[in-house]
Amino acid sequence: MRYKLLTAALAATAALQFAGPAAATDLEVTHWWTSGGEAAAVAELAKAFDATGNHWVDGAIAGSGGTARPIMISRITGGDPMGATQFNHGRQAEELVQAGLMRDLTDVATKGKWTEIVRPKSLLDSCTIDGKIYCVPVNIHSWQWLWLSNEAFEKAGVPVPKNWNEFVAAAPALEKVGIVPLAVGGQAWQSSGAFDVLLAAVGGSDAFLKVYKDKDAKFAAGPEVAKVFKAADDARKMAKNTNVQDWNQATNMVITGKAGGQIMGDWAQGEFQVAGKTAGKDYTCLPGLGLNEVIATGGDAFYFPLLKDADKAKAQEVLAETLLDPKTQVAFNLKKGSLPVRGDVDVNAANDCMKKGLAILAKGAVIPWTDQLLSQDTQKQKEDLFSEFFAKPELTVEDAQKRFADLIASAD
């Protein structure tokens, strides 16, 4: 009942927004890129699309993907689809595709030779269901970064750490001068993501895949993962005075030197850029927490709902091509702090951190990310567990690991 009413209400609001006079080539694009760096990046996409003679109608939804996705899905299932929409590629839109609500882009992809230009290949695989391509990957976002404030460590009188273990060792010195060692915002996905990063860094890529890809519950209950939980225990102790909610507020603590560091994806880099900070001088980035230099190939992609309007369908094709255009790729990704999805573009303008990322990518040290491996249902349960773990010191490491193993046993 609640669901139906809500869907109706959402559809109604959406319909109101859409009721204005629409030229044939207006295409509404929904996304959840609303922080400073993200908004600057999406403006690049809009500019490139407008240059093709069409018009990008910006449908930004504030409040991170968790808030935005239900709204997008309601609009698509409720019969009021937008022209194009962002999702993280992987399994978020899986059922929408299976229900036949999304547009098959295989023709556009064959024409544009996507299989040749998109790298790593796993990106396009995540867009492919039953041999057909349903989305356009636009960037590679990896979670595996530790962002450190050089200023904070200078104030504490300790050298900037080179890996996670040194960071943990430096925490008491930071606390002594009133700096929160690790900033972890209150949103559930942040603590859950931080754990996944620790799993890949402390446990190693194999451990990560064994747990999330093979869903080996016995391994998840074993001693190797126990080591990771020990690290997560350190992390929650270091993060206990954070007191902010949003990830960009937490990043801001690092930018202003109120916190020593943050485990956050490379999108945090956009915030450092907007604040006018320079990589290497003002802040340091450690991919794979300095322990295991891998990059997860998560990221964003655009999906195109099936539309009846032929003009709009044409505009969708144009947008799909524009998104993968080399120039757009560079302009967008430089602002966003993410890595381009094609290997043949010129990224000399990239900063130190991005170059580190590109080097790892070139080496092929990549792992798939949880968005590609786990269903949203499992991810949500994981978020519940780790937000509780980070907020509640009474939840012991052993209990948490046991619950984690149970969760993996029933994961899909």
Add this chain to the structure above:
Amino acid sequence: MSKSERPNPLFRNLNAKVASIPMILTAGVVFVGGTLWTVLYSFTNSKLLPRLNFVGLDQYYRLWVTPRWLISIENLLIYGAISLVFSLVIGFLLAALLDQKIRFEDTFRTIFLYPFALSFIVTGLVWQWLLNPDFGIQHVVRGLGWDSFSFDPLYNSSIVIYGISIAALWQGTGLIMCLMLAGLRGIDEDIWKAARVDGIPMWKTYLFIVIPMMRPVFITTLVIIASGIVKVYDLVVAQTSGGPGIASEVPAKYVYDYMFFAQNLGQGFAASTMMLLSVVIVIVPWAYLEFGRRK
């Protein structure tokens, strides 16, 4: 011979019946139909889209071993007990005080009722700031010189639900006060006079004469408060979004999160069915006692 026939009872008050058709349809299709649909699909493994693939009671088994659901239920009970008791007691006390023929009654009534004009979202945000240790009450008291003063309920897992209850009481008691005041005004002056003649103290008059006479008002109030308790959602979202961790989660939020964020409709429907069941368990015996015995 122009004797009119007895009209068909179906067509008596035809206008009124026609006018109520939309509401009957809404109640029948949207409420009852939607409820049945939800209960039916709670026995399936529907994920993002509803599918009729029955899995028996699996969703319910999973629900009742999920720590977050158990915490939600516990929070709802605490929150419910607090709002029920305190909004009734404070609401009645305020009303009784206003009823003492004081000056500026209208002004006071407006002030007390004002918070009710705010939505739960606004209330939640206001109290989030007030209870924030770095900006709110704690900051002010420390600024006055009491350095060890600590009051940060929203950042402490074990008391966060009380922090939320404070905001709910602030918002809701004004309305309860107004309802109670209306009830008090409905009591005949003569009863007060009679009580005074008999030398009964004022508090006893309230407790043993006035309150029992206000039974209908209390029942209305109770229904309003109880429905507010079960559906609490927006206040929590605005104030803590369920945090710290999952310490202030409530059932309605579990339902929403699992339906939309987790893309698991079956689990969300199972949780909402449990919410419905709990309401039914409370309402049915009460309705039976209240309405059934009159016949």
